[in-house]
Amino acid sequence: MTVTDTTTPVAAASHGAPILQARGVTMRFGGLTAVKDVDMTVNEGEIVGLIGPNGAGKTTFFNCLTGLYKPTEGEVTLMGSVIPPRPRAVVIAGMARTFQNIRLFANMTALENVMVGRYCRTSSMALTSILRGPKFRREEAETRARAQELLDFVGLGKSAEHLARNMPYGDQRRLEIARALATDPKLILLDEPTAGMNPQETRQASDLIFKIRDSGLAVVVIEHDMRFIFNLCDRVLCLVRGEVLVEGTPAEVQSDPRVIEAYIGGGDDDESDESDESSDLGPATTTEVSE
Structure with missing residues (x-):
């Protein structure tokens, strides 16, 4: 699978020591396992992408990282210290996030x-x-x-x-x-930062994320726009049904046949997300995916 790009690639920054490490993160809701045994490492000065079809567990995993959920199993460490599952403690420790749905104070x-x-x-x-x-x-x-x-x-x-x-x-x-x-975070997590944006706004968002990376922060991004994610990130993790399907460079991930099957061949990830299934197929089409 290749993604045609008309922009000039931006060289990745040299990466430092691990700043965030998730080990064996599992999240169950009753009998449903939303995230299963997920490992992820984010290094200083690195942009890491998290992709996967709807219902893959991406936002649930984000919520485990940022203290909104306490993982059923596993642990998350930031700069070597285990993060308590409390959002305020996570922010004070040096991790910030945005949300898929904008949460601003409208009257401010x-x-x-x-x-x-x-x-x-x-x-x-x-x-x-x-x-x-x-x-x-x-x-x-x-x-x-x-x-x-x-x-x-x-x-x-x-x-x-x-x-x-x-x-x-x-x-x-x-x-x-x-x-x-x-x-004043050391790491920022962005949940679908280009959702609903037009192409010009998407390019501006990409430039801003590179600018944030260049200022010394590590970045983790959830996104459905494959062109955006593959041109932005140093590494990409693909989740399917709550598990890591593949991890590697953008070139390695976009050429993996399992990723093609996950986006094009699999349409039953989560019944609760059936109404949104077209949002996964849309980016694959607009990013000129081919085998």
Whole structure:
């Protein structure tokens, strides 16, 4: 399977030590095993892609990594330390994420949305905040300045005072990334960052992710757009029915006949996702998949 690309490939950065390691992660819901014995390592300065048909367990695995779910079995470590299954603890440890469905504060400005992301890095207590003491005012000024820097970084510097609900869809996606970056992560996980985007917005998202990688962060991306993922990532994992089908470089994964079968030949991964099955076949068609 080959993916035709019209863009110039971007050279991968040299990779450092492992920053995230998942070992034997299994997640069961009653009698249903959504994720089974999945291993994954993400190194410093690396972009890793996670692909698979609908119902493959990708978002469930993300939720296990980020503390929304406590794995039934296995463990997740960040920079060598086991991460407790609590989202706030995960964020403080240095891992941030975005969601498949945008979760912005619609009635806040772009700047205020990013400032919210800094909450985990401030230390003012309730009384100081209520009284607006010197420490609170100093941290608020620092938070505002940092939020503006991040808006500039993602290309939204002139939209700081716009309400999130009034921003174009692509800008909302970038705003959510800026809010995740406000937590000062070492690793950022992006759940379908180009879902619903047009080709121009998708190219901008790709450029932004490379920019994030070049700033020193590791990145993990779930995506259905095969052209996007194969041109973006250093390594790709393909999940099918909750298990790792294949892992390797983009060239190795896209040429593996098992991946072709998973996307084109298998249409019964999860009954709950039957209505969305066409969203898997669509990207395969638009990315000019051929045998």
